[in-house]
Amino acid sequence: MWAEEQVMYQIYPLGLCGAPFDNDGVLEHRILRVLDWIPHLEKLGITSVYFGPVFDSDTHGYNTKDYQKIDVRLGSNEDFANVCEALHRAGIRVLLDGVFNHVGRGFWAFRDVIEKKWNSAYKDWFYLNFDGNDAWNDGFWYEGWEGNYDLVKLNLDNPAVCDYLIESVKKWIDWFDIDGLRLDVAYMVNRNFLKRLRWETDQVKNDFYLIGEILGGDYKQIVNDEMCHSCTNYECYKGMYSSFNSMNMFEIGYSLNRQFGSDPWTLYCGFHLMNFADNHDVTRAASILTNPRHLPLLYAMAFAIPGYPCIYYGSEWGFEGRKENGDPSLRPAIKNPEWNELTDFIQKLSQAKTHSEALNYGSYRQVVLTNHQLIFERRSENERVLVAINAGDYSYHADFDAGCGRAEDLLTGEAHDFGGGSDLAPYSVSFWKCEK
Numbered sequence: 001m002w003a004e005e006q007v008m009y010q011i012y013p014l015g016l017c018g019a020p021f022d023n024d025g026v027l028e029h030r031i032l033r034v035l036d037w038i039p040h041l042e043k044l045g046i047t048s049v050y051f052g053p054v055f056d057s058d059t060h061g062y063n064t065k066d067y068q069k070i071d072v073r074l075g076s077n078e079d080f081a082n083v084c085e086a087l088h089r090a091g092i093r094v095l096l097d098g099v100f101n102h103v104g105r106g107f108w109a110f111r112d113v114i115e116k117k118w119n120s121a122y123k124d125w126f127y128l129n130f131d132g133n134d135a136w137n138d139g140f141w142y143e144g145w146e147g148n149y150d151l152v153k154l155n156l157d158n159p160a161v162c163d164y165l166i167e168s169v170k171k172w173i174d175w176f177d178i179d180g181l182r183l184d185v186a187y188m189v190n191r192n193f194l195k196r197l198r199w200e201t202d203q204v205k206n207d208f209y210l211i212g213e214i215l216g217g218d219y220k221q222i223v224n225d226e227m228c229h230s231c232t233n234y235e236c237y238k239g240m241y242s243s244f245n246s247m248n249m250f251e252i253g254y255s256l257n258r259q260f261g262s263d264p265w266t267l268y269c270g271f272h273l274m275n276f277a278d279n280h281d282v283t284r285a286a287s288i289l290t291n292p293r294h295l296p297l298l299y300a301m302a303f304a305i306p307g308y309p310c311i312y313y314g315s316e317w318g319f320e321g322r323k324e325n326g327d328p329s330l331r332p333a334i335k336n337p338e339w340n341e342l343t344d345f346i347q348k349l350s351q352a353k354t355h356s357e358a359l360n361y362g363s364y365r366q367v368v369l370t371n372h373q374l375i376f377e378r379r380s381e382n383e384r385v386l387v388a389i390n391a392g393d394y395s396y397h398a399d400f401d402a403g404c405g406r407a408e409d410l411l412t413g414e415a416h417d418f419g420g421g422s423d424l425a426p427y428s429v430s431f432w433k434c435e436k
Contacts, residue, residue, distance in 0.1 A: 002093065003180065003209040003229065004272040005360045007045055007303075007350045008310040011037075012052040012280045014061050015331030016313055019073035021059055023106075031074040033335075034083050038090050040337035044316060045350025048093035050182050050211075052280055054080060060327065061097070062184060063104025063150050067168035077175060084176040095209065096172060098181035100165050100197075101189050102144070102151040105136070110152050114138050125161050127153055145185070156190035165193075166200050173204050186212030186222050186231065194227040211274055219268060233273040233307060235259070240277070240301050241285065244294040244391055249374040252301070253366060256376070260306045260364035269363070273307040277315060280331055284312070284321040292318075293427045296345045297389055300429040303349040304378070304387040306364050317343045345411075352410040352431050358383040359431075368398050373424065375400065385410065386432040390424035398422050407432035 013019075017030035031054070041049065053061025056069045070080045084094050103110060109122035117123075117139060118130055132141030134149060145151035154161055172178050181201075183189060194212075201208040212228035214221075216235065222228045236259070239252040259268045277285035277298050289295055295318060302309045317338040321330045353359045362378035362385065369375075372392035378385045386407065390396050402418035409416060410431040416422070424430070 001207060001209070001229075003048070003207075004308065005354065006048045006093070006308050007353060008048045008050055008095075008274070008308060009041055009044070009046040010050045010052070010276075010279060010310055010312045012061075012313065012331045013054055013074055014052070014071070015280075015328070016334055017074060018333030018335075019071070021328065023056070023058055023065075023071065023073060025072060027072045027076070029075040029079050031070070031079050031083055035086055037337055038086060038092070040339075041087075041092060042090055043339075044311075044343065044347055045354060046092060046311070047354070048095060048179070049087055050095040050310065051097065053097045053099060058104035058106045058150065062099050063102075063106070064099055065104055065106040066108060067165065068171055081176055084178065088177060093179040094176065095180040095182055095211070096176075096178050097184055098169070098197075099184040100154065100156070100193065101185045102153050105150055105152060107152065113140075124158050125155055127155055145188075156193040162193055162196060166197065169197070169201065170204060173201070173208070179205070179207070180209030180211065182211045182213065183228065184213055186228060187214040187217070191222075191227065194222060198227055219271070219273065223271060223273075230272055230274055230307075232279075233259075233275050236273075236305060236307075237276055237282075240298055241288050244298060245288075245290045247391060248371050249369060249389075249391065250371065253369045253374060256305060256364060257366060262363070262365060268306075271306070274310050275302045275305060275307045276310045276312065277302050278312050279310070280312065280327070281323075282330070283323045284315055284319060284330065286315065286318040287320045287322050293393075294391060296342060297391060297427065297429050299342075299346055300349060300387075300431075301374075301389060303353050304359060304376075304385075304431065306362075306378075308360075309349075309353070311346065316346050348411050356383065356385060356410060356431075356433070357381070358385040358433075367400050370396075372396070373398065384434045386430075386434060388422065388424055388428075388430045388432065390426065390428045393426050395426060396424045398424060402432075402434065404434035407434045409433075 017033050056066040056071045057064050070077050109125050112122050113120040127143035129141040143153040210228045212222040212231040214231045219231050223231050239255040243252040317340045358378040358380040362380040365377040367375040375388045399421040407416045
């Protein structure tokens, strides 16, 4: 499937395009700025773009007001259709953020409840108690997402709510020809709704792809044949940067073996999960790593482990931002993309992954593991790739049976002789494609 071979790029459009935080109701065609980024995406080797919230919302996009109207701060439905068409012409698929667990206080059905109270035809779209009250003195209490009352929880047990959301998704496919969704807080979304969403979208577009946001626990609770195709791999996200910061590759090595190893209890063999160095909710990779020389190695790992990589806009050239400074610091306006040594390296990673059967579909086997080094094998039916990472500031000689005499480095094109193992340079990474 196309999604299993993708190199994804995440854009938070309200941020990148410089929209005001509060919805001022003024129509501005900011989303068209994305058109200027397409040559950059093509050069980088991106095959899909995942857009954060684009629909009308109160502030940050996750408090939706209308699922069938592009936020006026970004432009019109026609503007976004033009952006999607241009991306598709460039061979880049489009995925949207599906925010179905909650809405904003400005959501049209919730505004009707505020006005009409128990006489509203939409009162059963939410979890309400007319014997209580809220901080806005609405005259009733309602459930908010994890105690955030600007995010009004939807009642997904109500068929009318599900019908409206499914109808909206079908319109997105019709209007924008989107190729998939990333489902916000999917770990909390009603499972029956997820099943219906999967079935309905399969009928409309048989290669439509659903990625669930899940922070922990068993990914199989939402990644299966009835619900999502994939999910966010937060376990390996944390394991990757933490392993570099603590100089302890055993942490990520444990997670990779637990998820994809050959032991009978391995959890996710055959799964294609979303790997990422950072996103719109967490500190940027360039800010969280204690040693900046580990940044290329972190990206190499995200590209090389089972699954597919997702690059957050700006991070491909080392853009910084810390979570403790607030979400806006993670979602800045950037007028023009940049290019530097890190971007050039990520381009090489994209080329290597795109053209490697083993990196897209191969099994995982750990070969060498020390505190500072990790070597593992990705093996498919027709190809074998050895990935070697040395996080140390010193050269390291690794003794192991490569199973082949020579190999080509997919990143440099250089030949390698495995006669007595391999010498790893300081802060280095190699993708060795072994001769059969």
